[in-house]
Amino acid sequence: MGDLLAARSQMAVSLGFHILFAVVGIAMPVLMVIAETRWHRTGDAMYLELAKRWAKGTAILFAVGAVSGTVLSFELGLLWPSFMRFAGPIIGMPFSLEGFAFFAEAIFLGVYLYGWERISPRAHIAAGTVVAISGAASALFVVIANAWMNTPAGFRLQSGSPVDVDPIAAMLTPAAFPEVLHMLLAAYAATGFAVAGIHAMMLLRDRRNAFHRRALAVALIVGVPAAIVQPFSGDISARYVARWQPPKLAAMEGQFRTQAGAPLRIGGIPDVHAERTRWALEIPDGLSLLAFHDPHAVVRGLDAVPRRDWPPVPIVHVAFQVMVALGTYLALLGLWIVLETWRRRDLAANRWLMRAVALASPMGFLCIEAGWTVTEVGRQPWIIFGVMRTSDAVTPMPGLIVPFLAISALYCFLGVVVVWLLYDLVMRSPITRESDGAATAPAAA
Amino acid sequence: MAITIAVVALVALNAYVLLAGADFGGGVWDLFATGPRRADQRALIAEAIGPIWEANHVWLILVVVLLFTCFPPAFSGLAIALHIPLTLMLIGIVLRGSAFAFRSYGSSDDAPQRRWGRVFSIASLLTPLLLGVCIGAIASGRIGTMLDQIVRGAPSESFASLYLLPWLSPFTIAVGALVLAVFAFLAATYLTVEATGDALREDFRRRALFAALAVFVTAFLALLLARSRAPRVSAGLIASVWALPLHVLTAVAAIGAILALWFRRWHVARIAAATQVSLILWGWAAAQAPYLVPPSLTVENAAAPRRTQLIFLVTLALGALVLFPSMTYLFRLFKSSRRHETVPTGRNDSV
Ligand code: HDD
Ligand code: HEM
Ligand code: HEM
Numbered sequence: 135m136g137d138l139l140a141a142r143s144q145m146a147v148s149l150g151f152h153i154l155f156a157v158v159g160i161a162m163p164v165l166m167v168i169a170e171t172r173w174h175r176t177g178d179a180m181y182l183e184l185a186k187r188w189a190k191g192t193a194i195l196f197a198v199g200a201v202s203g204t205v206l207s208f209e210l211g212l213l214w215p216s217f218m219r220f221a222g223p224i225i226g227m228p229f230s231l232e233g234f235a236f237f238a239e240a241i242f243l244g245v246y247l248y249g250w251e252r253i254s255p256r257a258h259i260a261a262g263t264v265v266a267i268s269g270a271a272s273a274l275f276v277v278i279a280n281a282w283m284n285t286p287a288g289f290r291l292q293s294g295s296p297v298d299v300d301p302i303a304a305m306l307t308p309a310a311f312p313e314v315l316h317m318l319l320a321a322y323a324a325t326g327f328a329v330a331g332i333h334a335m336m337l338l339r340d341r342r343n344a345f346h347r348r349a350l351a352v353a354l355i356v357g358v359p360a361a362i363v364q365p366f367s368g369d370i371s372a373r374y375v376a377r378w379q380p381p382k383l384a385a386m387e388g389q390f391r392t393q394a395g396a397p398l399r400i401g402g403i404p405d406v407h408a409e410r411t412r413w414a415l416e417i418p419d420g421l422s423l424l425a426f427h428d429p430h431a432v433v434r435g436l437d438a439v440p441r442r443d444w445p446p447v448p449i450v451h452v453a454f455q456v457m458v459a460l461g462t463y464l465a466l467l468g469l470w471i472v473l474e475t476w477r478r479r480d481l482a483a484n485r486w487l488m489r490a491v492a493l494a495s496p497m498g499f500l501c502i503e504a505g506w507t508v509t510e511v512g513r514q515p516w517i518i519f520g521v522m523r524t525s526d527a528v529t530p531m532p533g534l535i536v537p538f539l540a541i542s543a544l545y546c547f548l549g550v551v552v553v554w555l556l557y558d559l560v561m562r563s564p565i566t567r568e569s570d571g572a573a574t575a576p577a578a579a
Numbered sequence: 580m581a582i583t584i585a586v587v588a589l590v591a592l593n594a595y596v597l598l599a600g601a602d603f604g605g606g607v608w609d610l611f612a613t614g615p616r617r618a619d620q621r622a623l624i625a626e627a628i629g630p631i632w633e634a635n636h637v638w639l640i641l642v643v644v645l646l647f648t649c650f651p652p653a654f655s656g657l658a659i660a661l662h663i664p665l666t667l668m669l670i671g672i673v674l675r676g677s678a679f680a681f682r683s684y685g686s687s688d689d690a691p692q693r694r695w696g697r698v699f700s701i702a703s704l705l706t707p708l709l710l711g712v713c714i715g716a717i718a719s720g721r722i723g724t725m726l727d728q729i730v731r732g733a734p735s736e737s738f739a740s741l742y743l744l745p746w747l748s749p750f751t752i753a754v755g756a757l758v759l760a761v762f763a764f765l766a767a768t769y770l771t772v773e774a775t776g777d778a779l780r781e782d783f784r785r786r787a788l789f790a791a792l793a794v795f796v797t798a799f800l801a802l803l804l805a806r807s808r809a810p811r812v813s814a815g816l817i818a819s820v821w822a823l824p825l826h827v828l829t830a831v832a833a834i835g836a837i838l839a840l841w842f843r844r845w846h847v848a849r850i851a852a853a854t855q856v857s858l859i860l861w862g863w864a865a866a867q868a869p870y871l872v873p874p875s876l877t878v879e880n881a882a883a884p885r886r887t888q889l890i891f892l893v894t895l896a897l898g899a900l901v902l903f904p905s906m907t908y909l910f911r912l913f914k915s916s917r918r919h920e921t922v923p924t925g926r927n928d929s930v
Contacts, residue, residue: 208658223649302890531662
């Protein structure tokens with residue numbers, strides 16, 4: 135493995151790991167605050183129990199998120215020193231703002247986790263709300279930084295160096311809005327369904343468990359709306375990619391030739407040597423219609439750029455198909471849940487629905503990994519689209535395979551431990567039945 | 580303006596050392612918990628750092644972000660030259676943080692508890708050492724020299740002479756030991772204030788006095804080695820106009836801390852210890868000024884465009900407006916003298 139590939143792999147592993155925890159840090163506070171608010175509204179102690187149990191899991195995940203994020207902020211320099219030298223003054227601003235969001239998040243998470251007995255219930259909910267808001271703000275700022283890498287702005291190039299740096303303009307690039315919107319929705323959809331899926335699994339074993347019924351309801355409140363809106367937000371994202379990063383769109387769709395009335399391909403494997411995508415289901419004019427809202431629009435194919443500027447087409451295409459397929463599943467499942475609720479059916483009693491929700495548990499997270507693969511691998515060979523190549527950004531230190539393997543091993547180990555701890559936490563959940571009455575909830579405070 | 584930002588960076592680093600440093604020091608005392616009250620010692624440490632360590636940790640991130648936003652050549656240069664020790668330090672940071680969380684919120688069985696406690700405390704010991712090694716490497720000036728070589732493309736140099744030897748020397752190790760001693764000293768001193776009983780307080784008083792001695796020895800050693808290994812910093816610390824007042828002040832603070840511990844004036848000891856440690860840090864910075872990475876990168880020639888600096892300072896001011904009240908709230912909530920009412924059962928009771 136060459137040094138560049140090792141560096142890219144290390145970045146991919148580190149980001150792919152961090153994002154899982156970051157997403158939980160964005161959405162779990164919302165779930166906890168909803169549960170706690172319900173406890174106040176209804177006096178049902180089981181909601182308090184729920185908030186406390188979720189808080190335990192979140193504390194573990196948040197800590198791993200914080201330390202893996204720290205690794206990232208160093209890795210930006212450790213792996214890509216020339217990139218940071220170039221980009222630091224331009225996109226340092228969102229990172230600095232993010233720093234303050236981290237402060238707020240870490241401070242009020244401490245207050246939330248350790249303050250149950252120390253502050254008033256109202257102040258406690260307020261602390262949870264601050265954590266939720268600052269979690270979303272961290273995502274906002276860091277994704278703005280990423281958007282700049284896709285649609286760089288706010289500087290002028292002069293013999294290879296940036297001049298006339300304008301950090302504000304660099305934050306307001308065309309990619310910023312679609313990416314941030316899509317990312318935030320993804321966080322709520324993924325976490326909501328992941329949590330709902332776990333409790334659905336428990337309900338499949340024990341349908342009348344009151345604890346898991348409440349948990350399911352709260353998780354779905356967060357997950358379902360986001361999942362239903364997500365395809366529309368994805369459409370906005372796709373249209374910005376079509377306009378600003380045509381090679382990425384071409385790779386996503388396996389579109390090798392520039393063409394008017396391009397078809398939408400579902401599935402299929404791009405064959406880079408033959409320059410065509412095999413075994414795809416093609417819907418005539420579909421791509422032109424979706425990407426430009428005009429069935430006859432010209433879609434630029436990969437042939438519009440030199441071969442050395444092609445991203446790895448098969449990876450991007452497959453990742454995109456995975457995201458859209460699973461995203462469609464989540465959106466349809468969301469609609470089904472809305473329908474059942476509207477008909478006032480008991481969700482937990484519907485075994486097929488519970489199976490479908492349980493199946494959805496990992497899907498949002500898979501979508502997130504796939505979606506980021508589309509964004510990041512689709513930007514290759516550029517680290518800053520059209521401005522700096524990834525190969526020009528990598529550190530001169532040889533032997534990068536060693537840190538790559540070390541970080542990967544460390545994260546594998548942590549991943550296993552976290553899964554095991556969460557499993558343990560879920561398995562120790564209370565077994566109060568609905569008919570026993572909520573009043574006998576264990577450890578009622 | 581670049582000078583202002585450099586001062587801000589130092590303030591943030593200072594906050595990191597005083598706050599997160601003590602959290603690392605707590606981990607060290609977890610490792611060396613001994614005697615009949617070892618379980619109580621560990622519980623006190625866990626309770627002291629539980630609610631605050633993540634917030635304290637963010638100071639480091641602020642330093643990093645500040646460096647790459649406002650002094651990008653220094654950030655990328657350090658990241659190249661210190662790749663190995665920084666990566667090792669990151670592994671330490673990851674293990675320290677996650678092991679602490681696993682121990683606090685994971686299964687309450689005995690065996691995993693002890694295992695995670697061990698990981699937590701060993702990582703708490705190694706991370707400050709590596710941080711100190713990095714600081715020592717910067718101060719020595721050898722990092723900067725090596726960077727110039729890499730930029731010029733020095734193919735004849737071996738891997739070790741480019742990426743290993745510039746940060747690995749008796750001097751950098753002495754600085755590493757100094758940082759470790761400082762963190763342990765801060766932690767023990769703070770814990771005398773926070774301890775719940777007199778016996779426990781005496782445990783940490785003994786530890787603090789011992790650590791004060793270790794700080795003295797390692798600081799002396801580092802200064803001695805600096806004469807040949809970090810001549811610029813050494814010269815600054817010996818010959819500048821401010822050198823004498825600085826040494827006098829540091830000595831006053833150090834002796835004050837020891838006396839206060841001796842006479843059991845816990846709050847005075849805490850302030851004196853923090854002052855002493857801050858003075859050591861500012862002394863290093865003053866001796867190295869105006870260099871960020873000697874011998875070629877200075878605060879001025881490594882600075883980002885003025886516009887970035889300006890916006891950064893505005894952001895900082897706005898952020899501080901949110902940060903300081905929140906920070907105060909956090910510390911008031913968990914660090915005021917309410918301790919005598921709550922029993923430190925350690926874990927699981929608060930969540
Ligand atoms: C729960 C997660 C999730 C779901 C259900 C979807 N996505 Fe997505 N998608 C993401 C999570 C995600 C992501 C991981 O969050 C990305 C990576 C970068 C970003 O902004 O969002 C992403 C990126 C991303 C991009 C690339 C943007 C870029 O390169 O900057 C496009 C075009 C889409 N998505 C389109 C869709 C469509 C048409 C979906 C239809 C169902 C969809 N996504 C569902
Ligand atoms: C290069 C990319 C990234 C860097 C350098 C980075 C950096 C960091 C750092 C340093 C932390 C720790 C903060 C603390 O101590 O509390 C953190 C946490 C966090 N990050 Fe990232 N991050 C990156 C990517 C992302 C992305 C893509 C998202 C969003 C969607 C995200 C969202 C978050 C959130 C919400 C947290 C706080 C919650 C938690 O710790 O679980 N980050 N990140
Ligand atoms: C957390 C969600 C993210 C994931 C899962 C992710 C994923 C990836 C992957 C897979 C790569 C390797 C691409 C390749 O080399 O083929 C990569 C590269 C990179 N990403 Fe991201 N990314 C995320 C967010 C971000 C953010 C928020 C930033 C910065 C602000 C960022 C900055 C980079 C950089 C600097 C590289 C290395 C250069 C490159 O390969 O282009 N990423 N990322």
